[in-house]
Amino acid sequence: MSKFGGSNSKKDVPGISSGSLSDIVFMLLFFFMVTTQMRETENKVIVKMPEASEVTKLERKDLSSYINIGTPTRQYQGQYGTDARIQLNDSFKTTEDIRDFIAAERESLSEADRQFMTTVIRADEDVRMGIITDVKQELRRCSALKIMYMARKAEN
Amino acid sequence: MGKKKTPAINSSSTADIAFLLLCYFLMTTTMGSQTGLSRRLPPMPDPNQKVEDQKVNRRNIIVVKINSADRLLAGNEPMDISLLKDKVKEFFSNPMDDPNLPEKKMTDIEGYGQYPVSQGVISLQNDRGTSYHAYIAVQNELVKAVNELRDEFSNRNYGKPFSRLTEEQQEIVKKAIPQNISEAEPKDVSKR
Numbered sequence: 001m002s003k004f005g006g007s008n009s010k011k012d013v014p015g016i017s018s019g020s021l022s023d024i025v026f027m028l029l030f031f032f033m034v035t036t037q038m039r040e041t042e043n044k045v046i047v048k049m050p051e052a053s054e055v056t057k058l059e060r061k062d063l064s065s066y067i068n069i070g071t072p073t074r075q076y077q078g079q080y081g082t083d084a085r086i087q088l089n090d091s092f093k094t095t096e097d098i099r100d101f102i103a104a105e106r107e108s109l110s111e112a113d114r115q116f117m118t119t120v121i122r123a124d125e126d127v128r129m130g131i132i133t134d135v136k137q138e139l140r141r142c143s144a145l146k147i148m149y150m151a152r153k154a155e156n
Numbered sequence: 157m158g159k160k161k162t163p164a165i166n167s168s169s170t171a172d173i174a175f176l177l178l179c180y181f182l183m184t185t186t187m188g189s190q191t192g193l194s195r196r197l198p199p200m201p202d203p204n205q206k207v208e209d210q211k212v213n214r215r216n217i218i219v220v221k222i223n224s225a226d227r228l229l230a231g232n233e234p235m236d237i238s239l240l241k242d243k244v245k246e247f248f249s250n251p252m253d254d255p256n257l258p259e260k261k262m263t264d265i266e267g268y269g270q271y272p273v274s275q276g277v278i279s280l281q282n283d284r285g286t287s288y289h290a291y292i293a294v295q296n297e298l299v300k301a302v303n304e305l306r307d308e309f310s311n312r313n314y315g316k317p318f319s320r321l322t323e324e325q326q327e328i329v330k331k332a333i334p335q336n337i338s339e340a341e342p343k344d345v346s347k348r
Contacts, residue, residue, distance in 0.1 A: 018168040025174035029181065036185035050289045052296040054303055055191035120192065123288050129222075130284030132291075136339070140200045150192040151292055 037061065045070035045087045050125035052151040063116050064148075065105040067098070069131060070124035084127045086135065095134045102142040122150045193295055197339065216258040216275045218247050222294055224285030237293060244301035248274050248333070268313075268328045277336040295337075302335045309333055 047070045058064060068087040072080045076092075085092050088101045106114055119139055123132060139147060220240070221229040228235050230243055250257040258276030265271055278298060282291055306318045306329050314321055318329055 018171065022167065022170035022174050025171050025178060029174055029178045032178065032181050032185065036181065050292040052193060052292055054193065054296050054299040056194055058190045058192065061190065118194075120190070125287070125289035125292070127288045128284060129282045129286040129288060129291055132288060133282070133284060136197060140197050143199060145197040145199060146194070147197055148192040148194050149292055149295065150190065151296075153191050 041066075041087075041090050043068065043073070043087075044076055044090070044092065045072055045085060045124070047122050047124045048126075049122070049150055049152045051154040053154045055151050055153050058118070058120065058148060060116060060118070063109065063113055064118045064120050065102070066120050066122055067101075067135060068122045069127050069135070071126075084124070084131055086131070095131075095138050098135060098138045099142050102139070102144045106144075116146070117144065118146045118148055119144050120148045120150055193292070193299060195295075195337070195339065213259070213275075215256055217277050217279055218244070219279045219281065220294065220298070222280075222282045222286045222290055224283040226287055226290035228294065237297060240294065240297045241301045241304070244278065244298055245305060247278075248276050248301070248305055250274060250276075263331075265328055265331050267324060268332065271332045273332060273334065277338055279338050298337055299335070302333065305333050306330070 045068050047068055069084055070087075071077075071082050072085055072092070080092055086094065086098075088097060093101070102119070106117060109117060121132065121135065136147070139145070218231045219229075220231075223229070228237055228240065230240055231247075235243065247257055250260065253260075258274050260272035260274050262270050263273045265273075280294070280298070303318070309332055310316065310318045310321055310325070310329050314325060318326065321329065
């Protein structure tokens with residue numbers, strides 16, 4: 001065969017090395033590990049947050065405790081009904097339990113950080129204000145005065 | 157010559173392992189931008205303390221009420237939510253020094269000097285039947301009004317919007333235009 005091959009010479013295409021594929025996936029993995037945070041609790045209530053245009057970012061996520069208010073999810077509706085309920089940590093609670101919850105959350109923070117504790121009210125947009133007023137009154141009684149109404153940023 | 161070449165370890169499966177890890181993190185974590193409206197609740201009044209009526213001048217208060225049908229009443233007139241922002245802006249800025257709108261008090265702001273700070277307070281009242289959606293919408297309009305006033309102030313004095321000022325300048329603007337929204341004691345609005 002001559003050097004300047006004939007028309008019938010079929011060359012093997014070299015296989016693409018897949019060794020670097022894992023590096024790419026690892027990079028993706030690290031991206032997600034850095035930008036996301038662990039989900040602490042399972043949502044037992046359905047929360048569709050209301051929209052607002054003037055929202056601000058929550059500054060210190062580690063200093064915030066969450067109060068979820070909404071209708072129980074399908075699997076719990078048989079037990080708890082479809083009325084709006086309060087979820088603290090992992091279970092359904094009533095307004096009386098907020099005091100203990102706030103005390104426990106406060107206890108878990110270092111003394112210097114306690115004054116910056118924020119209570120985030122994560123409520124569904126169809127919830128009536130009655131239950132939220134009760135929660136707010138209870139929070140005032142526990143003197144957890146820094147609160148945040150969670151809302152989505154409106155697109156406009 | 158007893159040296160054998162060690163065969164290369166097939167590395168194509170490391171990608172699968174990394175994908176598994178990736179999927180695990182995708183499922184268990186939440187993407188993190190949490191946004192909302194920050195508020196400070198008023199402290200609970202001391203029951204031992206005798207009730208002292210906070211003498212706030214009538215002209216300094218605008219009462220915003222939301223009833224159970226999500227209708228809005230601002231300063232004794234029913235109002236559409238789209239008009240609330242301008243009403244609140246007018247209430248706080250009081251450009252004509254109207255005697256029915258809040259008075260201004262010359263206050264010495266550190267780093268700025270004298271500025272007539274409005275003494276107005278918005279009192280937000282709601283019914284137990286008000287929907288949260290309407291409540292947040294009203295809160296949002298109130299914040300928007302204050303933010304726009306702050307933007308106007310910083311444009312006038314520093315030539316750029318509030319968000320691009322330095323931290324000290326932002327503090328000055330916040331003192332000059334305070335966000336006085338009082339979430340009053342819950343009242344039953346439906347009854348007289």
